Amino acid sequence: MKLTIRKDQLNDAIQQVSKASSSRPAIPILGGIKIDVNHQGVTLTASDTDISIQSFIPVENGEFVIAKVEKPGSVVLPAKFFVEIVKKLPSDEIEIEVKEQHQTMIRSGSTDIQMVGLDPEEFPILPTVEQSEIISVPGDLLKSMIRQTVFAASTSEQTPILTGALWNLADGQLKFVATDRHRLASRTATVETPEAYRFSNVVISGKTLNELSKIVPDDHTHVDIVVADNQVLFKVGNVLFYSRILDGTYPDTSKIIPQQFKTELVLHTKKLTDAIDRAYLMSREEKTNIVRLVTQEDGSIEISSSSTELGRVTELLEVNEMKGEQLRIAFNSKYMLDALKVIDSEHLFIGFTGAMSPIIIKPTDHQHSLYLILPYRTTG
Amino acid sequence: MKLTIRKDQLNDAIQQVSKASSSRPAIPILGGIKIDVNHQGVTLTASDTDISIQSFIPVENGEFVIAKVEKPGSVVLPAKFFVEIVKKLPSDEIEIEVKEQHQTMIRSGSTDIQMVGLDPEEFPILPTVEQSEIISVPGDLLKSMIRQTVFAASTSEQTPILTGALWNLADGQLKFVATDRHRLASRTATVETPEAYRFSNVVISGKTLNELSKIVPDDHTHVDIVVADNQVLFKVGNVLFYSRILDGTYPDTSKIIPQQFKTELVLHTKKLTDAIDRAYLMSREEKTNIVRLVTQEDGSIEISSSSTELGRVTELLEVNEMKGEQLRIAFNSKYMLDALKVIDSEHLFIGFTGAMSPIIIKPTDHQHSLYLILPYRTTG
Numbered sequence: 001m002k003l004t005i006r007k008d009q010l011n012d013a014i015q016q017v018s019k020a021s022s023s024r025p026a027i028p029i030l031g032g033i034k035i036d037v038n039h040q041g042v043t044l045t046a047s048d049t050d051i052s053i054q055s056f057i058p059v060e061n062g063e064f065v066i067a068k069v070e071k072p073g074s075v076v077l078p079a080k081f082f083v084e085i086v087k088k089l090p091s092d093e094i095e096i097e098v099k100e101q102h103q104t105m106i107r108s109g110s111t112d113i114q115m116v117g118l119d120p121e122e123f124p125i126l127p128t129v130e131q132s133e134i135i136s137v138p139g140d141l142l143k144s145m146i147r148q149t150v151f152a153a154s155t156s157e158q159t160p161i162l163t164g165a166l167w168n169l170a171d172g173q174l175k176f177v178a179t180d181r182h183r184l185a186s187r188t189a190t191v192e193t194p195e196a197y198r199f200s201n202v203v204i205s206g207k208t209l210n211e212l213s214k215i216v217p218d219d220h221t222h223v224d225i226v227v228a229d230n231q232v233l234f235k236v237g238n239v240l241f242y243s244r245i246l247d248g249t250y251p252d253t254s255k256i257i258p259q260q261f262k263t264e265l266v267l268h269t270k271k272l273t274d275a276i277d278r279a280y281l282m283s284r285e286e287k288t289n290i291v292r293l294v295t296q297e298d299g300s301i302e303i304s305s306s307s308t309e310l311g312r313v314t315e316l317l318e319v320n321e322m323k324g325e326q327l328r329i330a331f332n333s334k335y336m337l338d339a340l341k342v343i344d345s346e347h348l349f350i351g352f353t354g355a356m357s358p359i360i361i362k363p364t365d366h367q368h369s370l371y372l373i374l375p376y377r378t379t380g
Numbered sequence: 381m382k383l384t385i386r387k388d389q390l391n392d393a394i395q396q397v398s399k400a401s402s403s404r405p406a407i408p409i410l411g412g413i414k415i416d417v418n419h420q421g422v423t424l425t426a427s428d429t430d431i432s433i434q435s436f437i438p439v440e441n442g443e444f445v446i447a448k449v450e451k452p453g454s455v456v457l458p459a460k461f462f463v464e465i466v467k468k469l470p471s472d473e474i475e476i477e478v479k480e481q482h483q484t485m486i487r488s489g490s491t492d493i494q495m496v497g498l499d500p501e502e503f504p505i506l507p508t509v510e511q512s513e514i515i516s517v518p519g520d521l522l523k524s525m526i527r528q529t530v531f532a533a534s535t536s537e538q539t540p541i542l543t544g545a546l547w548n549l550a551d552g553q554l555k556f557v558a559t560d561r562h563r564l565a566s567r568t569a570t571v572e573t574p575e576a577y578r579f580s581n582v583v584i585s586g587k588t589l590n591e592l593s594k595i596v597p598d599d600h601t602h603v604d605i606v607v608a609d610n611q612v613l614f615k616v617g618n619v620l621f622y623s624r625i626l627d628g629t630y631p632d633t634s635k636i637i638p639q640q641f642k643t644e645l646v647l648h649t650k651k652l653t654d655a656i657d658r659a660y661l662m663s664r665e666e667k668t669n670i671v672r673l674v675t676q677e678d679g680s681i682e683i684s685s686s687s688t689e690l691g692r693v694t695e696l697l698e699v700n701e702m703k704g705e706q707l708r709i710a711f712n713s714k715y716m717l718d719a720l721k722v723i724d725s726e727h728l729f730i731g732f733t734g735a736m737s738p739i740i741i742k743p744t745d746h747q748h749s750l751y752l753i754l755p756y757r758t759t760g
Contacts, residue, residue: 281465315491
């Protein structure tokens with residue numbers, strides 16, 4: 001293998017795929033980036049057990065020459081050092097040559113690097129994904145959907161299935177759900193999909209989705225998604241991102257969402273967020289993050305928290321609308337804040353069905369998302 | 381105590397003094413900020429055992445009213461919560477009122493906070509510093525002097541005196557020296573000082589100097605410095621910063637700096653820094669950070685490092701000037717990089733007196749700074 005390649009393009013591709021290389025690989029090859037060179041271009045691949053990312057650099061982009069291939073071939077190079085050295089090389093062009101026993105020479109300007117390469121035959125083979133049915137989602141929408149749900153996924157490996165987000169597709173509606181048993185987030189969107197195509201119980205690790213988010217562009221560029229038996233493939237421009245589907249059955253959460261409420265409030269999202277944030281600062285000192293919400297006779301609400309060592313924060317907040325019974329409830333202010341921060345609507349609806357039943361938070365501008373948090377049992 | 385004060389001004393002053401409050405105080409009062417209110421203004425003070433910072437907010441700034449004092453008084457409030465809540469309060473004005481048993485009410489907009497205050501009588505008393513002799517240093521110069529020396533101070537508490545930087549003043553020249561026994565940094569500057577005023581063996585903790593740096597403005601605003609028996613006082617606008625002087629005698633480092641060299645090089649600072657940086661990336665894998673520098677027959681130098689697992693980096697670098705014997709030397713590339721990164725001169729001088737003797741690095745533009753690193757003993 002021997003080629004000359006532009007530093008910027010190589011560096012961009014390395015940054016993208018390196019997110020899938022293990023920082024503490026079980027075997028050295030999993031901490032590497034595979035480089036495959038042919039006369040069409042250069043393919044970089046990295047893979048740990050959960051994610052694989054592949055990026056293709058064509059030899060030319062229109063008139064613009066990116067790589068000159070002298071001899072096709074393959075090698076695996078240790079990711080950590082390779083990632084860091086490439087961006088610091090002195091010239092805009094980099095020459096890479098693989099000699100006997102995968103020994104790799106990298107030359108750029110007056111810098112000469114000799115790297116111990118690994119055997120590409122030992123590198124994991126990418127999963128084969130049948131590309132019959134494709135859903136297409138704008139990048140910015142996919143990022144929003146991830147951001148608005150993944151925070152509610154569990155971080156405990158005791159319940160592996162809950163560390164993921166559940167994806168369902170039916171009637172052209174893609175729905176994400178995440179829950180850690182204390183709270184739940186759900187987000188729906190209309191997507192481009194073949195007619196009558198549907199799937200259910202596709203659960204993707206929250207960590208993986210956060211990694212995916214980093215390579216998805218923040219604009220309308222479409223991301224193609226292919227769901228196979230135990231893998232999901234995302235195509236983002238020249239990048240292929242493979243994720244394992246988590247094993248197991250995701251719990252049915254539809255029944256825990258109340259449809260009718262005893263108390264209903266409409267509030268200004270930013271004002272409520274700021275008030276809860278101040279109460280959270282005090283509640284955090286007590287570890288439990290308990291904040292109380294009490295409706296007032298005059299139609300406003302009082303939000304408060306207290307700490308035996310520090311004192312007490314009391315917030316009075318006007319409501320835009322209030323229906324139903326007077327209410328006194330306590331909840332985890334961190335969970336509430338997490339939900340409030342991702343609501344993209346100037347006002348929001350909160351529905352209560354009693355001091356022990358789930359609290360439902362929804363934007364008022366649209367019906368795409370729904371958040372649930374369980375209240376705390378408290379005395380008084 | 382009762383007053384109304386503008387949030388911005390209170391917040392700025394809190395941010396400044398809070399750097400001196402202990403995050404893990406031995407007794408609760410040391411984790412607090414003391415507030416003293418009289419008809420001239422509000423004084424905030426925080427103090428741990430090493431640093432005390434005091435900031436004064438006048439009741440008015442020209443035409444502009446900052447605080448309205450209804451009743452003078454004092455209280456100590458827990459710093460961590462106070463720092464965070466003040467910046468998040470909803471209104472531009474904050475009312476603070478201290479009631480019986482130091483209980484403190486903070487009101488802003490519809491937010492009502494009750495804080496458990498502490499007895500101001502229990503707060504540490506600030507050191508008394510005689511203000512007879514003052515040196516005056518522009519803020520940006522003081523910051524540079526700190527940045528260009530403190531990195532070489534020891535981080536090991538086994539040699540407490542070396543965790544500080546040594547300050548000497550003689551003939552209007554202020555000199556900072558820091559060393560951890562493996563390297564040394566020194567920086568001199570001409571400062572405004574009373575005639576014939578001098579001091580020596582003033583050693584200030586590197587950590588303290590880094591904290592000081594954060595409140596020193598990045599411009600020509602002068603910082604007044606008063607050195608007393610066991611304290612140094614820095615005046616930065618309305619802020620007083622007190623630092624303890626470290627106990628003990630700083631070692632005499634003047635004799636270890638060679639005055640004559642067997643090999644002398646003049647190099648381009650940025651090119652050398654980049655080459656060492658690439659060699660460092662490889663050397664880091666071996667923990668020792670060993671990089672070798674070998675002069676070449678053609679007048680250039682070769683910089684190289686190697687790792688048994690990863691490979692080898694070789695850099696060829698042109699020199700601007702070379703005098704004396706051919707040379708082969710090894711050193712800690714991290715130490716070299718630390719020095720190169722703070723040299724503010726396009727070219728630099730490196731002097732060697734042999735493979736086992738100190739390496740001296742100096743800017744070529746001026747004589748204000750000098751860096752020394754000890755070479756590594758290596759074989760071959």
